[in-house]
Amino acid sequence: ITVKSSNKDTATAAGEEDDDSPEEEPWETTLKTTVVNIEVGEFQGHKVSLWDLLHSRYIPEENRKELLELYEAGELTLEQVKTVVTTIVTKAAAAAARAEPAAPVNDPRAEPAAP
Numbered sequence: 001i002t003v004k005s006s007n008k009d010t011a012t013a014a015g016e017e018d019d020d021s022p023e024e025e026p027w028e029t030t031l032k033t034t035v036v037n038i039e040v041g042e043f044q045g046h047k048v049s050l051w052d053l054l055h056s057r058y059i060p061e062e063n064r065k066e067l068l069e070l071y072e073a074g075e076l077t078l079e080q081v082k083t084v085v086t087t088i089v090t091k092a093a094a095a096a097a098r099a100e101p102a103a104p105v106n107d108p109r110a111e112p113a114a115p
Helices: 002-023 026-033 050-054 061-072 078-102
Strands: 035-037 047-049
Touching: 026 047, 026 050, 026 061, 035 050, 035 078, 047 050, 050 061, 050 078, 061 078
Parallel strands: none
Antiparallel strands: 035 047
């Protein structure tokens, strides 16, 4: 009986897990399934979901919250979110790439010469 009970619990738990999936907001699912090809930083050569880009280190938390709120409210289209997110990530990753090699620790003169 205990074994049957725990099997039933496992089935119920799995069933509950399945029930949680449809509860994901449609707008959230769209962001997770919409992939973009972005050629910067660690994303280079990979297709990345807008959701992953929004939660990457390139998007500040305030910007992410604002974009999600505007998109959820219907004030931004998917295309607008895609444009904003890819622009922010591209610029931030490019700036990070320029900043890293421009300032070697052992040569303080390299920083002014970089631009």
